[in-house]
Amino acid sequence: xxxxxxxxxxxxxxxxxxxxxxxxxxxxxxxxxxxxxxxxxxxxxxxxxxxxxxxxxxxxxxxxxxxxxxxxxxxxxxxxxxxxxxxxxxxxxxxxxxxxxxxxxxxxxxxxxxxxxxxxxxxxxxxxxxxxxxxxxxxxxxxxxxxxxxxxxxxxxxxxxxxxxxxxxxxxxxxxxxxxxxxxxxxxxxxxxxxxxxxxxxxxxxxxxxxxxxxxxxxxxxxxxxxxxxxxxxxxxxxxxxxxxxxxxxxxxxxxxxxxxxxxxxxxxxxxxxxxxxxxxxxxxxxxxxxxxxxxxxxxxxxxxxxxxxxxxxxxxxxxxxxxxxxxxxxxxxxxxxxxxxxxxxxxxxxxxxxxxxxxxxxxxxxxxxxxxxxxxxxxxxxxxxxxxxxxxxxxxxxxxxxxxxxxxxxxxxxxxxxxxxxxxxxxxxxxxxxxxxxxxxxxxxxxxxxxxxxxxxxxxxxxxx
Numbered sequence: 001x002x003x004x005x006x007x008x009x010x011x012x013x014x015x016x017x018x019x020x021x022x023x024x025x026x027x028x029x030x031x032x033x034x035x036x037x038x039x040x041x042x043x044x045x046x047x048x049x050x051x052x053x054x055x056x057x058x059x060x061x062x063x064x065x066x067x068x069x070x071x072x073x074x075x076x077x078x079x080x081x082x083x084x085x086x087x088x089x090x091x092x093x094x095x096x097x098x099x100x101x102x103x104x105x106x107x108x109x110x111x112x113x114x115x116x117x118x119x120x121x122x123x124x125x126x127x128x129x130x131x132x133x134x135x136x137x138x139x140x141x142x143x144x145x146x147x148x149x150x151x152x153x154x155x156x157x158x159x160x161x162x163x164x165x166x167x168x169x170x171x172x173x174x175x176x177x178x179x180x181x182x183x184x185x186x187x188x189x190x191x192x193x194x195x196x197x198x199x200x201x202x203x204x205x206x207x208x209x210x211x212x213x214x215x216x217x218x219x220x221x222x223x224x225x226x227x228x229x230x231x232x233x234x235x236x237x238x239x240x241x242x243x244x245x246x247x248x249x250x251x252x253x254x255x256x257x258x259x260x261x262x263x264x265x266x267x268x269x270x271x272x273x274x275x276x277x278x279x280x281x282x283x284x285x286x287x288x289x290x291x292x293x294x295x296x297x298x299x300x301x302x303x304x305x306x307x308x309x310x311x312x313x314x315x316x317x318x319x320x321x322x323x324x325x326x327x328x329x330x331x332x333x334x335x336x337x338x339x340x341x342x343x344x345x346x347x348x349x350x351x352x353x354x355x356x357x358x359x360x361x362x363x364x365x366x367x368x369x370x371x372x373x374x375x376x377x378x379x380x381x382x383x384x385x386x387x388x389x390x391x392x393x394x395x396x397x398x399x400x401x402x403x404x405x406x407x408x409x410x411x412x413x414x415x416x417x418x419x420x421x422x423x424x425x426x427x428x429x430x431x432x433x434x435x436x437x438x439x440x441x442x443x444x445x446x447x448x449x450x451x452x453x454x455x456x457x458x459x460x461x462x463x464x465x466x
Contacts, residue, residue: 007043008035011052019054020061027062031071031082040082042072075105106421107453111252111397113444116314118370123359130356131349141345142336143329144178144321148348151355152176152307152321159284159364162294162305164323175300177329178343179320182279182308183209186244189277189304190217192335193328198241203231205428205435207251207279210244223430226250230257233265242275247295248283252428252439254391254399256292266299275328276303282311284364287372288393301325309351311396312364317347371396374442374450385458396443399425400461401436408436414460420453 009026011019030036043051045059052059063080066072074080143149153176156162164175179185194200196218202211204223214221224235224243231245243265247257257265269276278295296305300323308320322332336342354360378398382389390399402408408424415422422440426433438461442450 007048007051009052011054019058020065023052023058023062024065027066028071036082038083041078042080042082044079073105106416106419107449108421108444109415109440109442109450109453109457110421110423110444111439111441112311113396113441114311114314115367115370115396115443116316117446118366119313119363120359123354123363127350127353127359130353131346134349137345140342142333142342144176144343145345145348145352147352148178148319148345149176149321151352152178152323155355155360156305156307156321156323158361160280160294160307161290162297162323174326175323175329177322177324177332178348179306179308179322180318180343181310181315181320182207182281182306183213185306185320185322186210186277186279187213187217188322188332188335188341189242189275189328190214190219191339192331193275194219194241199237199239200242200244201236201240202244202430203246203250204430205252205425205433206244206430207246207281208428208430210277210279211430214244221430225434226253226255228255229261230255231261231265233261233268236268236274238272240272240274242277243269244277244279245295246279246281248280248292249285249392249395251279251281252397252399252423252425253435254395254397256392256394259292262293262295262298266295266302269299269302274302278303278305280305280307282395283307284312285368285371285396286392286394287368287375296323304328309347312367313351313354313360317350319343319347319351371443374447377447377450378440378442378454381454381458382461385462387458387461390437397439397441400438400440402438402461403436405433405436408438411438411460414463415457418456418460420457420460 007027008030009023011022013019015022027036042048045056045063048059049056063072067074071083072080073083153164156164179188190213194217197220199220199222200214201222201224202214204225211221222237222240225232230247230250231243236243245257247262249256265276268274276295276299280294283294294305296303302325305323306320309317310320324332375393375398379389382400387400390401391397402411405426408426412422412424422438425435425437425439428439445453
């Protein structure tokens with residue numbers, strides 16, 4: 001059971017403000033400022049009344065007010081817990097809605113999470129133990145550990161068909177960098193290669209954390225619409241300096257960029273001097289055909305390829321990779337030297353050890369099999385219920401389109417009431433939303449939870465469309 005934190009409350013019995021109001025205000029402020037965190041268990045009204053030397057009527061009234069506002073929630077037989085800030089409160093980050101402000105009480109059907117439960121625990125512990133035998137480093141390695149970069153080069157050849165230069169150790173040193181993940185890599189490119197005020201075109205709808213990283217660097221983000229064949233190259237403004245896209249499995253709509261569109265994109269990039277940022281966040285996860293050729297394989301001179309271990313393993317490792325033209329690699333390394341930044345080596349060491357004896361390859365085979373079966377389970381249930389589904393046979397999410405923003409909001413709200421956590425498409429836009437629906441993830445929850453949730457979800461969607 002979570003520990004009950006010490007409550008930062010001091011009541012003034014001489015003040016005109018009622019004690020219950022004072023208590024509610026101080027608890028609200030503590031939650032808003034982070035002194036109380038989501039999931040913290042609060043004392044019972046009786047115990048808190050005894051601690052503060054007030055009547056139970058005071059604490060009960062304060063709790064009742066905070067519960068009505070969404071700051072706290074009761075769990076049957078367990079107690080009262082702090083939630084996050086209610087939706088729309090100052091300081092609340094945009095994202096998928098949470099049931100009562102806490103993702104502990106709902107089945108997580110949002111995209112972006114890995115099947116971490118499928119990692120072989122013996123292999124996981126073996127990799128960490130082997131990594132722990134490495135002597136502590138004296139100086140940071142800004143580019144990433146050589147063994148990790150070589151492991152990434154081999155992984156990309158085996159699972160993504162990308163040959164890094166001539167695949168020699170020297171080639172991987174010149175073109176492969178370790179990163180702390182995709183969003184961090186985008187931020188590094190924005191700071192090292194681009195300049196404040198530069199225009200960057202981003203898929204619409206698209207990955208909003210990349211948008212946030214670009215805007216934080218002072219860049220001007222413009223939307224480039226996506227259709228059935230991927231990003232529409234003709235919509236990218238001529239003054240753009242870079243284009244961000246996810247061609248293998250567009251996020252969040254789930255399609256793939258057609259071959260002709262890929263060729264047109266890289267040819268136009270060469271003509272106009274664009275840097276193409278290719279986010280291959282789950283390119284290893286295709287279930288119908290072999291992975292499509294990467295943009296980095298078509299045009300390694302103008303494409304920066306980004307990958308991550310967060311979707312195929314776990315965010316615990318906090319590592320990814322960047323394959324880029326040598327001038328971009330040099331610029332990023334210079335930026336890291338200036339800022340004293342760089343990827344932490346611990347996650348890199350674990351990935352190297354996890355791959356060394358074949359555990360990574362075995363995990364990927366299990367992962368593809370499991371997620372393919374889950375996708376079939378989801379799609380079959382939705383289609384049988386008369387629900388239209390978008391998205392390739394790939395990755396860990398599908399899209400359920402809806403007719404309007406209102407229908408999307410209502411479906412998300414109703415789902416929360418029955419304990420399902422959903423993510424709407426509207427928030428994935430830079431400009432005015434054009435796509436509405438649900439990006440439905442199926443990796444974070446258990447298969448049993450997924451089976452139980454699907455009939456409920458089908459009925460909600462059918463009602464929402466009506």
